[in-house]
Amino acid sequence: MTPIDIPVKGPVAPVEKVDPTTLSKFQQLCLKSQPLMLYVVSLAQFLDIVNGASMTVAMLPIAKELKFETQQQQWLISSYALSFGGLLLIAGRMGDLFGHRRVFLGGLFWFGLFSLVNGFSKSPVMLCISRALQGIGAAAQIPTALALIAIKYPAGVERTRALSVFGAIGAMGAVTGLLLSGALTSTVGWQWIFFISAIMSVILFILGLFAIPQASGLHGENPRIDFGGSFTATGGIVCVIYYISAGVETGWASVQTLPVLCIGLVLLAIFFVIEKRISYPIMPFHVWKHRAFSTSFALIFIMQAVFQGYLYFTTLTFQEVLGYSIMRTSLSYLVHGLTAMVFYSILGRLLPRLPLKPIIAVGFIFLGVSSLLFAFVTENSTYWVLPFISLICNVLGLGMVMLPAQITALRDASDDDQGVVGAIYNVGLQIGAPFGLAILTVISGKLNGDHKGERVGGPVNMHGYKYALLGDVALAALGFVVTLILLPSVKPTKAENNVPASLEEAGVAASSVMDQDKESVTTDVGVPTAFSKAEYVEEGQLPDKTEYIEEQHGGKTEYHQDGQELNSPQMAEEIIKAGAKVQY
Template identity: 55%
Template sequence: MAPLMLFVVSMAQFIDIMNGSSMTVALVDISKALGFDSYSTQWIISAYVVTFGGFLLLSGRIGDMYGHRKVFLLGQIWFGLWSLVISFSTTPAMFCITRALQGIGASMSVPTALGLITTTFPAGPKRTRALSVFGGFGAAGAVVGLLLAGAFISSVGWEWIFRFSSIFSFLLFVVGYVAIPVIPAKAVTQKIDVAGAMTATSSMICIIYYISTGSASGWASVQTLPVLIAGLVLLAAFFWIETRLVKNPIMPFRIWRLRNFSSAFVAILFLQGQFQGFTYFTTLIFQNVMGYTSMQTALAFLAHSLFAVVTFTILGKVLPKYRLKPFILTGFGFRCVAALMFAFVQKSTSYWTLPFLGLLVHVIGLGTSVLPAQITALKDAQNEDQGVVGALYSTGMQLGAPLGLVIVTLISENSVDVKMGETPVEEVMKSYRNGLFGVVALGVLGAVITAFMMPNTVPAPPAAASAPTTAPVENSTDVATVATVGAAAAVVDLELDEALAEAAEKMEMV
């Protein structure tokens, strides 16, 4: 059932990312249909991002303690239910509240999906191929979301974006209930770190809120600055609680001592910031410079989506054989080249020259950077920490995306004062070009930091994939037991070899 389980968790990732990316195209239509004003329009996206990023750590740790299967399936039901409710929204308040509740469901699914993969597939080629499939579905979802949004908006309406997500979430729950194996409950159930959970979730919500709304409301306004201060105070309280008060912290600090994880976390901040900035400006270039409609923009990204599936499939077979750090650095370079290619697009530029080739180059950069970074992040963590490691990695993605977008949009907006409908297209493109230069700068800085921080570790030996697999290890005691049994087996093999050699000598003498 492992292949079917992998398909279920990968489709969950696909639906989640597809749902989020579709908002890029649907933003204007939803805003007009429900009566959002210019200030509140940002909450179409921010309401989801705030709760998704805020609850990731809590959901990941609960999955580690009480079972990834339970939390994943609950997340599918929750996500599907609120996706359906969103589609019937009639006011901005109803849309934002239900969108925030939908984000909680996604926070249950993503880290536990990674936990299910890493505890099912042994470290080495099998896990790398599984993560490449998972990453490929995510990359495809990011672009298919744009395509489906354009199709739905031009035909049956934006509501069907959420109804489509709801239908698939319920189907994934049914298939996942059968495909995901039931692991026996632990003999001793640990108590959850309530104080750590509350302070971690609250601080992440406040910080992500500030990053998501600061550019629109003002970084030092009364709507944002007090929230940031509260978030930093709660974050300090969280660190104090985790290090001084509790024996079973919601975020074990030992995982930050893993160089592979900590360096991959920093890398993904820059990689996700690059991705968000690239997607944002390429969408604007297609619509505001080249004059594409929403549907034409979605079709323009179709090559990106299809090529992503091919690229991630190939990388799944290639990556297990080589060190991952050179791939990540190469990926940064490809994505910088893709941004530069779009920076020189003009109104008269043909799609099949710079835009088409730029999207293909970006896919290569996406595959050779994000997928190896994800594998590196999960590489050294123990099984009982896989959920929280996956959650922190996803949190890094949620922090990196708005941070990167804020940086590149500030560069773009401060260079040219763009007033849509009034500013000439050439000046509009100049603003977007400067933003894309900011995307390149993020990539260069990220590559330099990754080069210094990330260890250039050797790939996992193929023997790890071919060795007999046991039930997923649930805690450190199980790890010690497995290690002891393995050592005893090695001793027995050695003694048996010596005995056979001695018997051979005696037979030869006879």
Template identity: 50%
Template sequence: MEHIEKLRISLRPFMLYVVSMAQFLDIVNGASVSVAIIPISKDLHFSVAMLPWILNAYTITFAGLLLFSGRMGDLFGHRRILMFGLFWFASWSLVVSFSKSPIMFIIARALQGVGAACTVPTAMALIAINYPPGPERTKAFSVFAAFGGLGAVVGTLMAGGLIGSIGWAWIFRVSSITAYILLVLAFFVIPSTLKKTGAERPRIDFMGSIASVLAVTGIVYYIIMGTEDGWASAKTLPVLFAGLICLGVFIYVESKVEQPIMPFRVWKSSLFTASVVIAFVLMAMMQGIIFYVNMIFQEVYGWSAIKTAVGFLVHALLAIVVFATLGRTIPRLSLKPLILAGFVFRCASALMFAFVTENTSYWRLPFPALIIHVFGLGFTMLPVQITAVRDAANKDQGLVGAIFNTGLQLGAPFGIAILNVISISTKGQGEGPSVAAELMKGYKNALFGVVAFGVFGFILTAIVLPWDKPVRPAKPATPETKDPEGMQESVVTEEMEFEQEAKLPL
């Protein structure tokens, strides 16, 4: 194994791009499947009631297992969990592509989400561990975020092209092939993240793990299905109660066990706690804008799926440029003003879309609104991601990444659920001059709801986040400044052995 470790050292500069591809793959999967819902439902004969499960089966397992998989990476090695996730994701993506019935498709999609849950938080942890706080970590996360922006456009365009040529099944086959390639690359470019000592093997908090999975899954299920079956429906309300009970059990168990899956020490950082809440709001806003802009393009303008994808092209391509540029400029800036400005930009973008009509030119409002939204996205998501991991010890980076992503995953369905209620309850009754105009009444009010989210996020950021100084390179720890509680001691210290042997890309 020694020669393999030497090979990993020499190839380690490529690690950032491999772990960023995990983010890319997840975004591609989400964007492409959203476009493919109609052809999938027709080919597999989905009923109207089962249609939401094309997306929801994946989302629920993905969100439910983020916390567990992130902590497993901290305990047993991030590379190991990442590679398992890639293998699992690739295998079940292949099964999805050969599905012959709705039940087979839904089960395979749910299991595919398990694999994705193992890749995203461990990818974040590997970046946070291998890049010290300061400009290096900021630039690394900007690359990570840029791959996400690229994934959005690639997923949408790829889905449109494949559906129109060789079929929707190839969306999942391409994802499978890509994941298998990443699995091989991860083996060769990511160093081992386990200590080579005789220390006691970490124990898994099984009770806490089960309770956390059931709690998050139940809450996400309720948020997603509440708009379909009713918030007080017998199909949803018991699931919410069960999820809340499991959440209570989880909190109790974590306060008692010696090695909890979620040590409460991570919440001692007010910066981290605020970042998770702000991330929740940001994702609710982002999903709201993307969803209703998509509805405006297709239902108000009457565009096809592929034309809608082209309409979003400027958004995705500019996102890559914005995130890459911010990665080099953020180290010289204070983060709080950026986040506040980002909320203003995103609110302005939502307001511009709210005043679109079926006769409004794309170039007059949607095009500039998309550009403004990209800058708002960059000014908020990247700084919040940086603040979330800034104070965390290396041994908690997987957990921190998992909690942060759980906040994002909870924010997305919550935002859509609330905004859908606003849209449905305020849309026209079909008595106006056109169906598009009547639909736009509901979309307009939903976009006002996005603005309300933004105002809340702006106020929260202004009150809670500190007026920090620009991000600077981290100084080496000294005995006098070492954390007395051992918070900076890491169970993944082997990464540090390679720091001077290979310079990572920026």
């Protein structure tokens, strides 16, 4: 039991004071460690992204050492991406049902275990299978990490800054993966990419045991699991990602890819039918009714398509056109990572005060400019002219789109849905990457061939790379248009000081603060004295949600239950004490 556990029945309880002298040393240590939670979940996401991006550089050395056949090489990347993207939705909902802390730590342990197995792999089959199993752990961490942040930090300045830190650390993962894989592959060996991941996972797991507040799920002691939706959603998403990823090499209408797409579409159709008919869906459709979330999903999909295409073709340009070695190519991205560290920290402080829509729009302009600049690189170009400026523009655009989009995506979701919303958001990232890469690779492949359709090598490849990067500019322009037309004008909301940010924070995993007299610990639980809107669901009694809306009329407070006035806030409080669930 951690010091922030409240030993009372029901998800919401009256404010209780805990005497510090009754806390064990372990509980006191847990209380002091809670500020580390943000960095634990952020670094876990960082490791997940590093392990995905590092294969871009390390794939050829690994394939050579383990004797991969040419057609098997893509599975070094695809096996991880398929399990990661395919299981995000179910992992996010499992966090909502059984507790985000439990699912996050379980995923972190699983990820570290199979990182170790990856390092000891001696055959293509063993490495690809363990990469797929490693992706399961990553899928369990990302949506639950977002949910833990959204639940702990109230909407407004605190949450915006926390999400900015989370996004900044995660954004550095892709470039760090390139740097790390280049350095390790050229020195001690590619195995250490995975060994370092395993070591870091153990450290973060231990810190997480102390720093992440204990929290049960939000759906009661015996939650119902949507097995049908889980199976069809996972299968459908995996099939679609496979089709997009494999279609470039084998053909969009080949017998290896087209039947898989058809199966995926059928599974997704069945998934939508199931979700419409059951009362405990894995993906509640009401989350899509928030225009800010649905548009943010589209924007993050486009952004990831743009970024993945940029990262892929700039790497090829460095190596094939400019003739850089693996190590020099990795070091070329150092400015990207360093700029991200500085710019994202500044942006995180500014976002709570700024409207988000124009920032996202300007971000897509920067992304487009970065690809446009790199499109004009030639074999005689120097790093410090076009590539250097392009990398800086790219990291500015990436931050100005990703960080605000993350905030708008989570802004309107209730605590009960934070896990699934975070999962859907990351599914957009996972599908967007191969989608963009597939389109741009087709453009490049059609142009980089002789009259027989065979690929040629060397600087002449820049002809195809140029038009692929111009295609990337077109995708960025699409994101700009979608932002202007569809995204509502959003500014991070400022939470009331006296309103708990969430049920987990207010009930079971509340943040504890010392009283002014420093003699007792008071937990932020109980019924708020004022709130803008809350939804109460009486377990087993009220099939539909009942809204209690506080309205001020000449200083008099009125509480309404489906249009009927309640006598007093005490009546609402009594309902809560009886075992109702609360969402703020």
